[in-house]
Amino acid sequence: MDTPRSLEHARKSAKRLKKRAAAGDADAVARLRAEFGELPTPATHADCLHVVAREAGAPSWPRLKLAVETAALSREDRAIRLARAIANGAFPVVDRLLELDPDLPDAEFGLQLAFARSEAALATLARDPAAATRPIRDRPPLCCLAFSHLHKRDAKAPARQIALLDALLAGGAEIDRGMPAEPGSADMLSPLYGALGHAGNLALAEALLVRGANPNDNESLYHATELETLDGVRLLLAHNARIAGTNAFFRMLDHDSAEGVRLFLDHGADANEGLNTAHPHIHSAPVRMPLHHAILRGRSASIGALLLDHGADPAVPYDGRSPYALAMVCGNREMADLLHARGAATDLSDTERFLAMIMAGDAAGARRLLAERPGLRDGLTRFDLTRQTELAAFAESLPVLRLMAELGFDPNRKGESQAPPIQSAAWWGQAEIVEFYIGLGVDLESENMFGGTALGTAIHGSMNCPGRERGDYPRCVASLVEAGARILPDRGHMEMGSEEVTAYLEERLEPG
Template sequence: MSRALPPLPHPDHLRRQAKDLLRAWRAGDVAALARASAWQLQPPWQLAAAQFVIAREHQQASWPRLMAAVDARRATALDEADFVAETVALALGRGWNAPQPARALAGLAARPVSHPALALLRGQADEALSLLSGTALHANLPPWQAPPLVYAAASGLARLDSHRTALEHTVQTLLDHGADPNATWTDPDNPGQPLPVLYGAVARSRSLGIVERLLAAGADPNDNESLYHAAERDDPAFMSALVRAGARWTGTNALFRQLDHEHPAGLAAALALGADPNERGPGGRRALHHALMRGRGADSVRRLLDHGADPAAPDDVGFIAADYAVRAGDRASLALLPTPGAAPRTMRDEEAFAAACAAADEAQARTLLARDAKLVSRLPPHLLRLLPEQAQRGRHDAVALMLALGWPVAVKGDWDASALNQAAFRGDAAMVRLLLAHDAHWDERNGYGGNVVGSCLHAACNEPVAGGDYAAVLGLLLDAGAPAPEDLDALPSDLQDVINARA
């Protein structure tokens, strides 16, 4: 059987064909089995085999080749405006979605460049200038109505070795022609938030070379965005470049953002570059407080103390670093905090019980519970949320103890997310397995409206945590009854394999 792709094929239609063929095989359908025998396929029937048949019937050697052909056909068939809009969104990222440079490049390769924004995304400086001739060179350019400089400086294709140098050259060419290094643009999904072009280079293209060129041309490093996002990078060179150009730490929360991640070299660099560990942040919290909240280890606490962090400084409620260490169950960090003046408050029974659970001190927790069997039922919301907080910190021992002692499994914490959402976001398969065994449910919602599968997929695609096993987490959630996502194109291949294996 030979089939032709339609003028505007959709990958979901082909996926459904493969799933239908698999079901027909398993049902013993004679015609379907004949399609398998044409390619010498035998049971047990798997989705990968059905996909292979669909691909061969469309004159492609494999399923990945068929998907590539679909992308190319769609790129050719889409009208110009739709193609440009789709490609720009893939190259720059849009809303919460990170850039997908490989997908953007696949579409660009299938179609001649005829729009200046596309030439800029690829780093084709001469073509872009030619296409822009006869117009105001630096006027806002569709589809995002952004200055031409933005399409090059924020292009995710700069993450690819094949395009990095060309995009750096294109940015320099535009600057040499008078482009404004302090130009702003807006993401269509966040129209009320103008973004500086320097932010695009730091957070979207992640190109140090482009950052340095913009700064050399006069980009303002104090733009309320760039230093904050530079603190997310593994490479401290982004922070260093901004600080050398005059970036100020005060008021940016950049040190707090750095402490959201386990990047020891980045913390050392931030402090060496002048970040103030005693600056007050949201809620009056200081860097020590935030480090303990985020589960940073004793090494980070020691480094902050060595750079002058005040362990006795209170937040707006009056809590000091020792209180945060107790709440986090971090006795190693607590031992580093000097006394007097920095000792934790005297705790009520509920607080002492919660602190023992957070520290995975089963003996102390059970002693307190034996004295008052209703302790768990009396825990106030700010103590109940220790469960998702410890899940967010990866404290398996503490979470296991809390669950064993009757902690409500679906209680919400940071970003209104349950412990299961937090574990899925981290790619923590062991934690997910533990929580599911204690009746956590895949449909628990987070503060953004998504469920646990959404937490897993968003992190896997846009903010993966180092060491996270998102494929294993997704498999556990699907096995627990979660429906498989329909749109697979944006997912990493290992997640697609998990979904296809369970089809």
């Protein structure tokens, strides 16, 4: 790669290319056509950044930007960045750093472990036995090993990792000693969580469990439900992971997996054990039962039947509402029909009938009932008023959200995680819903409990949302920026998005 002198030099080259192409300069036009085939009309700054990157030998502008930035780092800083990249599975960053310095994984003990460099790591331990227990930037050596995503690139890595695990344990490493969840945090993440819940390394996780790792670390079972298969859940349950008193079963119910729900129930999950959903920084909330949670998450009747067959009580209310009424106001007719068939109470208040009509798309019925009973708004609960945030995650909810807005529901009302509806839509890449809320004039700079705005949420979602392949993040981001949302580099907006999203943001920050 012919790396440019600096990013500023590359950006200026792109600006000159854009200006010359707009003036019809033959050489500029030829450079653009060589890359795009047909001349973009008009050529954007992002187009020109892409051409400059390709001419430098990089596949894209973000990759060129990464190359220039990493080339300027000291070796110590490269080592820190490499450790972070392999722990997060950021393989483009890993590849670039190794291209610059193939021996970088041998630079420190933590990297030797993260890259399973057995010979180098064992030599370090032979020379310095205390290295087995000495933290590396707040990470115990065992966490450097366990949190690595190396196995996703190297199928033979787990065997070496297990051998290194044994060497660390022989040197005095504590198998459950974790690392801070955030710098300075008292919350600790165990090596088992790192291997299983974070990296999805089942072989290393099993080795940890066989050697005595505690399966009840408050994280591993919960996050095992998020893996592509149920093998991680099975592994933990086989090693006596505790379900009672945790939120792992509720996390399983977040997924439409009857097999997973049955697995939990077969291992003792209590269909009548509630979860207090209050968050200390948000609001108080009622105790939620598994049946309530399944209804709220739109789970199928087959999952509802499993819960009922395992003793779930169809009469226990949630927030003053029967399970049947809850299903109706959530638009979960499958669950409502199941509960009706099982003999559950089916009475609905006027407010519940009103909400059920909205969810069914019965605009005329909802308006008529509201006209007849204007006081029924007084019966709306906090859940009802914040429901838009959950609905905005789904493209098919747009007609319902339109109707809710027409009927006076506040489009800025914050729901789960203190996020307004537009942020939920932005996270899931639901461009039409984002644009709908922009059209309503919602507050684009409103922050959720993590300090994120709608734009920041869309950018972050483009790389981190579990359903990102179904979202239109470039359109979400462009619509938000065009509507006046601020690009905030100091909040990570230029670092946490997909390549296409980052290229667009570069264009908007460099409008020359």
